[in-house]
Amino acid sequence: MYSTAIKDNFYQYIQKLQDTITNSIEAIDGKAKFHQDLWDRPEGGGGRTRIIENGNVIEKGGVNISSVHGKLPESMQKYFGVTDANFYACGLSLVLHPINPMAPTVHANWRYFEMYDQKGNIVDRWFGGGQDLTPYYLFEEDATHFHNICKTACDKHDATFYNTYKAKCDDYFWNTHRDEARGIGGIFFDYCKITDKMSMQNWLDFVTEIGDSFLNSYTPILEKRKHMPYTDDQKKWQEIRRGRYVEFNLVHDKGTLFGLKTNGRIESILMSLPPKVQWVYNFEPKADSEEQKLINILKQPKQWATL
Amino acid sequence: MYSTAIKDNFYQYIQKLQDTITNSIEAIDGKAKFHQDLWDRPEGGGGRTRIIENGNVIEKGGVNISSVHGKLPESMQKYFGVTDANFYACGLSLVLHPINPMAPTVHANWRYFEMYDQKGNIVDRWFGGGQDLTPYYLFEEDATHFHNICKTACDKHDATFYNTYKAKCDDYFWNTHRDEARGIGGIFFDYCKITDKMSMQNWLDFVTEIGDSFLNSYTPILEKRKHMPYTDDQKKWQEIRRGRYVEFNLVHDKGTLFGLKTNGRIESILMSLPPKVQWVYNFEPKADSEEQKLINILKQPKQWATL
Numbered sequence: 296m297y298s299t300a301i302k303d304n305f306y307q308y309i310q311k312l313q314d315t316i317t318n319s320i321e322a323i324d325g326k327a328k329f330h331q332d333l334w335d336r337p338e339g340g341g342g343r344t345r346i347i348e349n350g351n352v353i354e355k356g357g358v359n360i361s362s363v364h365g366k367l368p369e370s371m372q373k374y375f376g377v378t379d380a381n382f383y384a385c386g387l388s389l390v391l392h393p394i395n396p397m398a399p400t401v402h403a404n405w406r407y408f409e410m411y412d413q414k415g416n417i418v419d420r421w422f423g424g425g426q427d428l429t430p431y432y433l434f435e436e437d438a439t440h441f442h443n444i445c446k447t448a449c450d451k452h453d454a455t456f457y458n459t460y461k462a463k464c465d466d467y468f469w470n471t472h473r474d475e476a477r478g479i480g481g482i483f484f485d486y487c488k489i490t491d492k493m494s495m496q497n498w499l500d501f502v503t504e505i506g507d508s509f510l511n512s513y514t515p516i517l518e519k520r521k522h523m524p525y526t527d528d529q530k531k532w533q534e535i536r537r538g539r540y541v542e543f544n545l546v547h548d549k550g551t552l553f554g555l556k557t558n559g560r561i562e563s564i565l566m567s568l569p570p571k572v573q574w575v576y577n578f579e580p581k582a583d584s585e586e587q588k589l590i591n592i593l594k595q596p597k598q599w600a601t602l
Numbered sequence: 603m604y605s606t607a608i609k610d611n612f613y614q615y616i617q618k619l620q621d622t623i624t625n626s627i628e629a630i631d632g633k634a635k636f637h638q639d640l641w642d643r644p645e646g647g648g649g650r651t652r653i654i655e656n657g658n659v660i661e662k663g664g665v666n667i668s669s670v671h672g673k674l675p676e677s678m679q680k681y682f683g684v685t686d687a688n689f690y691a692c693g694l695s696l697v698l699h700p701i702n703p704m705a706p707t708v709h710a711n712w713r714y715f716e717m718y719d720q721k722g723n724i725v726d727r728w729f730g731g732g733q734d735l736t737p738y739y740l741f742e743e744d745a746t747h748f749h750n751i752c753k754t755a756c757d758k759h760d761a762t763f764y765n766t767y768k769a770k771c772d773d774y775f776w777n778t779h780r781d782e783a784r785g786i787g788g789i790f791f792d793y794c795k796i797t798d799k800m801s802m803q804n805w806l807d808f809v810t811e812i813g814d815s816f817l818n819s820y821t822p823i824l825e826k827r828k829h830m831p832y833t834d835d836q837k838k839w840q841e842i843r844r845g846r847y848v849e850f851n852l853v854h855d856k857g858t859l860f861g862l863k864t865n866g867r868i869e870s871i872l873m874s875l876p877p878k879v880q881w882v883y884n885f886e887p888k889a890d891s892e893e894q895k896l897i898n899i900l901k902q903p904k905q906w907a908t909l
Contacts, residue, residue, distance in 0.1 A: 577653075
């Protein structure tokens with residue numbers, strides 16, 4: 296048998312990280328508590344979904360972990376070009392939608408995947424994940440702060456990672472049919488496998504470094520924006536922009552679609568959808584407005600890190 | 603050259619029908635007027651989008667026609683298994699989202715498609731379309747009325763049409779990942795081509811009969827429900843159910859996805875999305891409530907026509 300050290304360590308890590316993150320968000324919110332749902336996957340494994348709603352600061356959010364295993368679903372066998380494979384996957388996924396339109400939505404996901412042949416030998420394994428920010432009003436200092444934290448964490452492991460994963464993030468979160476980015480990006484990495492430079496232990500160290508950096512990347516922004524004054528029109532703008540978030544997740548996001556089409560736990564998958572959303576026909580911000588300034592940035596992703 | 607009578611007649615028909623429907627809906631609303639946008643398709647043709655928002659009765663709706671032609675987009679060539687084909691397509695699409703949660707959302711679409719070889723010969727052509735109702739509270743008399751009108755129109759052309767197209771509708775508007783219907787159905791037909799019994803003229807007569815029946819199928823229901831009293835909780839339920847409508851249209855609806863992936867006019871395609879929508883984690887109605895009664899029906903489509 297192969298060593299289960301990587302998978303065991305990573306699963307322990309995300310369990311602890313879920314606690315750390317939910318405790319921190321509850322402290323910032325000051326009112327709402329996460330509600331926990333434990334669920335089982337009939338085919339093997341399960342998850343711990345934690346949802347927060349109607350807080351002082353967070354309108355809706357989820358910080359979920361899952362650890363699932365069994366026969367690789369047929370659609371995934373096709374996708375990976377394998378037959379008769381088994382798998383193990385675990386990960387932490389989070390999305391936080393603040394009430395205040397001056398505070399950005401954040402998404403993060405860190406995950407590990409193993410694939411086995413019929414004898415139980417590992418035939419492939421990799422890490423993936425990332426985090427990205429979706430502001431409704433652009434504060435350049437926030438974008439820079441978020442990217443600088445991502446870059447600092449990446450740089451400890453490889454000087455090329457940040458630029459590579461920043462570009463992948465801009466690429467992945469592109470809302471094709473709107474011809475604009477979902478947000479101002481962050482980092483996105485996938486299929487992180489053994490190379491000359493990186494052992495699986497090195498990748499584990501990298502991914503946990505990124506996970507550890509998450510709260511520093513987001514909570515100072517949330518603290519700064521959570522009580523800023525805003526108007527009804529600014530709230531409406533946030534709800535319209537949340538519509539773009541829904542469009543991305545339901546039309547383009549591979550993880551969401553995969554979950555929906557393979558009988559995943561729907562309410563855990565769709566916890567990513569914002570609480571209140573508007574679709575207004577052909578809404579266009581005024582020229583030179585703060586709203587238009589955001590659109591301009593989303594049409595043309597830029598470099599934010601200053602380190 | 604082939605005769606253009608069918609396509610010309612149908613396009614004239616939908617132009618007039620758009621006027622008839624928008625006039626009737628404006629009269630029922632009593633406040634809001636449709637706003638018209640004419641648009642050109644760079645590759646050939648264009649459309650006339652008419653949107654109504656923030657009325658007395660209609661919260662948001664669109665009644666759109668388009669008439670487009672040119673080289674068949676590559677994704678459609680693949681879909682139909684042809685190469686180097688040209689096409690012509692025209693149709694009317696409508697969605698109306700009333701304010702009052704007691705009034706159902708309605709969707710309808712009637713369309714005609716021709717495909718040509720490089721010499722300009724028609725190689726294939728067909729009609730398609732249908733209409734379906736999405737209530738938030740179930741009034742059985744409304745469901746029966748809607749289906750009876752559909753059945754009466756179908757029965758004038760073929761005694762088997764209603765049952766066939768009712769079943770196709772239930773099948774098409776199935777929200778797989780929720781394991782429930784989008785609404786209480788109606789009729790849905792596609793690839794209506796020449797048969798022993800039906801010439802293209804017969805199909806034209808059928809589709810225009812269905813189109814003519816639309817206002818009778820929906821407006822009596824809208825009139826009956828538009829001023830019914832409702833609570834904040836009932837409005838919230840409507841907004842949550844509208845979330846399922848968004849999920850269906852963005853995840854499963856072939857027409858919407860085709861439009862988004864082939865560079866259609868986004869704002870005309872997404873006019874179908876409801877104005878205000880909520881996603882509440884794991885919302886479950888009380889047992890024996892009116893809300894649960896709706897869910898039960900959506901899980902198990904039934905026969906509504908009584909004629």
